[in-house]
Amino acid sequence: MCAVSAVEVVGLRRDIGAVRAVDDASWSARSGAVTAVLGPNGAGKTTTMECLEGLQRPTAGTARVLGSDPWRAPAEHRARVGVMLQDGGLPVTTSARRLLDHVARLHASPADVAGLVERLDLGRVADRSIRRLSGGERQRVALAAALVGRPEVAFLDEPTAGLDPHARLEVWDLVRETAGEAAVVVTTHSFEEAERLADHVVIMSRGRVVAEGSLDEVRDGRPLEERYFALTSGGRR
Numbered sequence: 001m002c003a004v005s006a007v008e009v010v011g012l013r014r015d016i017g018a019v020r021a022v023d024d025a026s027w028s029a030r031s032g033a034v035t036a037v038l039g040p041n042g043a044g045k046t047t048t049m050e051c052l053e054g055l056q057r058p059t060a061g062t063a064r065v066l067g068s069d070p071w072r073a074p075a076e077h078r079a080r081v082g083v084m085l086q087d088g089g090l091p092v093t094t095s096a097r098r099l100l101d102h103v104a105r106l107h108a109s110p111a112d113v114a115g116l117v118e119r120l121d122l123g124r125v126a127d128r129s130i131r132r133l134s135g136g137e138r139q140r141v142a143l144a145a146a147l148v149g150r151p152e153v154a155f156l157d158e159p160t161a162g163l164d165p166h167a168r169l170e171v172w173d174l175v176r177e178t179a180g181e182a183a184v185v186v187t188t189h190s191f192e193e194a195e196r197l198a199d200h201v202v203i204m205s206r207g208r209v210v211a212e213g214s215l216d217e218v219r220d221g222r223p224l225e226e227r228y229f230a231l232t233s234g235g236r237r
Contacts, residue, residue, distance in 0.1 A: 006031045006153050006183035007052060011061035014047050021047040023207035024061070029200060031152070031183045034175060036194040038187075039204035040232055045187045046086055048204070049155050052185070053083050065153055079107060082151030084142045086158055086187075092131035096122055096141045099130065100148055107149035116144045119174060121167065135162040143171060153183045160193060172196055191225045205232040 007029035014022040022044040029035035039045050050056040051063040054070035063070060068077050091099065097117065104110035117126050120140040125133055130141060143159050159175065160168045175197055178184055188194055194201060194215070201218040203211040210231045211218045219227050 005029060006066055007035070007185060008062065008064045009048060009052070010064075012048060012051060012058055012063055013060040014044075014051060014056060015059045016047070020207055022051070022058075025204065025207065025209045026061075027202045027209050027212045029153075029183050029185050032179060032181075033199035034179045034184045034186060034197045035200040035202060036186050036188055036198035037202045037204065038189070038191075038194055038228060042206075043204040043232070044207040045204055046157060049157055049185070049187060053081070053155055054078070079149065080152045082146035082149055082154040082182075084146040084154075084156045084159055090130050090138060090142055090145070093129055095127050095129055096133070096137075096144075097126040099141065100144055103145050104148050109150060111148050111150055113144075113148060116148060120144055120170065136164065136167060139163060140167065140171070143174070147174070147178055151182055154178055154185070156184065156186045158187055158189070160188075160190070168193075191228065195224055203228060203231055 005028035009025055009027050012022050012025045013020065025044065025048060037045050047056060051058050052065055052070055054073060057071045066077065066080060100113045100116065104113050117123055120143065122137065122140055122144070125137050130138060133141065139159065139162055143156065146154055146156060156175065160171050163171060175184055175186065186197060198215055201213065201215055202209055203218065218224070
């Protein structure tokens, strides 16, 4: 493990009933970099992220963020971490602008809300209730809410799902900029996204980490997509 890791997963196990969702997983993410976590549905990506976010308690092993156990971490720790959930988790009766203004007031040195709204092309819809927004618009609001507090660690679960190509490029630029001052962990099903964004890649399958390292190390001389399917499905597609 890297000595300056902002995120550390060591021997993590998470049992949900009779199902072992995460099985002895170990990986790390450092500040100033984007770590992409890839894997098929059911690989344990979201469960691992939720253990790191303090939303689930590990059955065994260790999940640490900025040196703390997220499950027991105080509010001061949580203020240093930005979270974008897979399902958004947004209150649907308020407007995007009100939500972002509220979240910004919870932080000592927030990002400029108006700037984020403009950057993510939300100006036309910022004063509509979130329930009236499209899926892609909600994705962008959720991303803005995760980043408005200028987090030291940002967990972004499928941040470009449902976005059009132009919006996807803008989100990628914003994620790369965020990684200049933070550790960013992104789960994705997109090989293009991983190759565009990632400094570090983790591939999970059936709850286990089957590859971890730089993009070149994980590719092992092959296209990422080919290497991924070899690791997660025995080469079958």
